Amino acid sequence: MHDIAAESLKFIDLNLASILFLFVIGFIGGLVSGFIGSGGAFVLTPGMMSLGVPGTVAVASNMCHKFPKAMVGAFKRFKYGQVDLKLGVVTAASAVVGVQVGIQIQHYILEKWGEAGSNLYVSLAFVVILVLVGGYVFFDAWKIAKTGGVERVTKLALKLQSINLPPMIHFKKANLTISLWFTIPVGFAAGMLAATIAVGGFVGVPGMIYVIGASSIIASATELVIAFIMGLGGSINWAMHGMIDIRLTLLILAGSLFGVQLGAIGTTYVKDHMIKIVMGTIMLLVAVSRGLAIPKYLNQLGLASINTGAVGLMTKISFGIMCFALVVGAAIILGSMWKARSPRFAVEESYGKV
Amino acid sequence: MVLSYGTILELLTVNRTKHFFSEYVQIYNKKVRLFVNTKTDSENSKMQESRKILVVGEEGIFSESLIDYAVSVAKRLNYDILALSVIRNELVEVSDKSEKKFNKAFEIKSASGGVGYSYLLRFGEAGVIVEKIIHEIKRIGFVITGSDESKEKIAAEVTIPVFSVFLNKNTKGGKVMAKEIKKKKPVGKTLGYGAISLAMYAAVFINADTVTSYFTRGGWYSALPILTVFAFSFAHGAFASNFWTLMGIEAAHKDVKVVTVEKSVQDDVRTIKVARKRPRARAYINPFHRI
Incomplete structure (x- = not known):
């Protein structure tokens, strides 16, 4: 227990600036996750670390704020009839397995190539997955916006739904029937990604949309249920190790509970494809940000020699872009909510104008 | 626009002889402005294409129940x-405000229901006007009104179905609606929960050192941070x-519109159509056949 006590001494002193910083970043992160089901975490952890919080404490405190936030958001969106609880629970169950596998892979890489190797792996996973998935989501959203805002179920999802491989599960709210075997890979991938880059929703939500065939509103709302279940499990684990700085958690929570509810309300104002636009934008920006972090790890591994000045600058820009991604997401959400407030706009929308 | 003015004048002549008071002349201009303020050409053509319900409010009054039902x-x-x-009677002052209010309320409700909405103001006898509009604007399915009389x-004038939505005679539509729009604001609740939340934050941060030392002990103490965040989130x-x-x-x-089923049904219909294509007789010559 002594090492834990020593760790707790590392808890930082809080001043007004850092309190405000945590509140604001919590609010914006909450807004985005209330809207697209996940996100925010990727800025919060490095954000806390920039205040001098040790990495593990930052991850633990972040996770401990994530699950109550997801719970509040899920409850709010459940009231709007957007949550498919069954889909959430089924996917979360396979996600838990995915997390365990993801952790094992992380351990293996950490042992073999050290911390820089592990960081490089995380960054590469970030860039590859986010560019592929984010690019597709963004392309899809752009296509929908161009053709008048009607979402279509993908051919892949329709094909998978038509395959009768017992046990078949009917998801009432998402209004589809699909074999359990096709929901498992989605949850598993989301879990593995959550263990690797801490934002499982970046695969979970597109997976539910494009593979399972749920609408983006349902998928993003259901992701909150998954985030709650996984966050709760993870938080208990971190709490056992005494890593949670409850002050940080509560400060972020103060802002994010405002944000998550506003984001949830926002989903009722906008068309479905707005969720995809916000998600795609954020994912692509985050991919750029993580891409800029790669040279640092390459240097550490001795695979490349880029001068330290440039690397330092890149690291700073990388964090800047990450914050920018979150702010852009929040701006799109608030902007479209603001536009939708005017009934004239909504009438035009209902006529299919874009 | 020139056409619209023509129509107005024509409409205005329908029923203006009976009650003419010179002091109301200035209102006339107001009415014209209101009427001209209709849709642009593209919106008009869209309006022509879609199927419509004509909702008639006599004297510019649309009751809450009428609006809800129509939407x-x-x-x-x-x-x-x-x-x-x-x-x-175009010369009887209909308060500009109340009319705008009804229009606005209707527009907001339609928009929130995802229903296209257009608004017209006409002067004259309801029956005559409706008959005229049905001929002017295509694809009106049926008419809903606010009272049995109208x-x-x-x-009596038109051939398409007309329905009425009943109103409680004792309350005027406007009053009912005004009440509905002004929902009670949860001032007390906000202050109450705000105070509780503030007290909880104060409790943690004043005793920050004690709290962190207990909360980071691990083991059974790990329930403390979990329970705390639950309490705070409530x-x-x-x-x-x-x-x-x-x-x-x-x-x-x-409500969420569920589109999944519609889409798959559409696709099914299409595939069935393709499958039903009749086979055509074709001449076929076997190139390997030696004559």
């Missing part, structure tokens, strides 16, 4: 709404929720 029917049938205010008046979450309601930010529509 829900339009939503279900995938129709648009064409609201028509019929004012019998239903009978309109039904109190602070309720505060935040009430706060947004108080600020007037609420969900627009609570």
Whole structure:
């Protein structure tokens, strides 16, 4: 227990600036996750670390704020009839397995190539997955916006739904029937990604949309249920190790509970494809940000020699872009909510104008 | 626009001889402005294409129940709404404000239901006007009115179905609606939950050192941070929720349109059509056949 006590001494002193910083970043992160089901975490952890919080404490405190936030958001969106609880629970169950596998892979890489190797792996996973998935989501959203805002179920999802491989599960709210075997890979991938880059929703939500065939509103709302279940499990684990700085958690929570509810309300104002636009934008920006972090790890591994000045600058820009991604997401959400407030706009929308 | 003015003048002549008071002449201009303020050409053509319900409000009054009913029917049938205010005498002052209010309320409701909405103001007898509009604007499915009397008046003139939505005679539509719009603001709740949340934050941060030392002990103590965040999310979450309601930010529509089934049904229909294509007789010559 002594090492834990020593760790707790590392808890930082809080001043007004850092309190405000945590509140604001919590609010914006909450807004985005209330809207697209996940996100925010990727800025919060490095954000806390920039205040001098040790990495593990930052991850633990972040996770401990994530699950109550997801719970509040899920409850709010459940009231709007957007949550498919069954889909959430089924996917979360396979996600838990995915997390365990993801952790094992992380351990293996950490042992073999050290911390820089592990960081490089995380960054590469970030860039590859986010560019592929984010690019597709963004392309899809752009296509929908161009053709008048009607979402279509993908051919892949329709094909998978038509395959009768017992046990078949009917998801009432998402209004589809699909074999359990096709929901498992989605949850598993989301879990593995959550263990690797801490934002499982970046695969979970597109997976539910494009593979399972749920609408983006349902998928993003259901992701909150998954985030709650996984966050709760993870938080208990971190709490056992005494890593949670409850002050940080509560400060972020103060802002994010405002944000998550506003984001949830926002989903009722906008068309479905707005969720995809916000998600795609954020994912692509985050991919750029993580891409800029790669040279640092390459240097550490001795695979490349880029001068330290440039690397330092890149690291700073990388964090800047990450914050920018979150702010852009929040701006799109608030902007479209603001536009939708005017009934004239909504009438035009209902006529299919874009 | 020139055409519209022509129509107005024509309409105005319908019923203006009976009650003529010179002091109301200035209102005339106001009416013209209101009437001209209709849709652009592209919107008009869109309005022509879609199927519509004509909702008639006599003297510019649309009751809450009429609006709700019309929007829900339009939503279900995938129709648009064409609201028509019929004012019998163009020289009787209809308060500009109340009319705008009805129009606005109707527009907001239609928008939140995802129903297309257009508005017209005409002067004259309801039956005559409706008959005229049905000929002017295509694809009006049926008419809904706010009272039995106007239903009978309109039904006498037109051939399409006319329905009425009943009103409680004792309350005027306007009053009912005004009440509905002004929902009670949760001031007390917001303050109450805000105070609880603030007290909880104060309790943790004043005793920050003690709290962190207990909360990081691990083992069974690990339940403490988990339970704490649950408690905070209830109190602070309720505060935040009430706060947004108080600020007037609420969900627009609570139902989600489920599109999955529609899509798959459409696709099915298409595939069946393809499958039903009749085979054609074709001449076929076997190139390997030696004659």
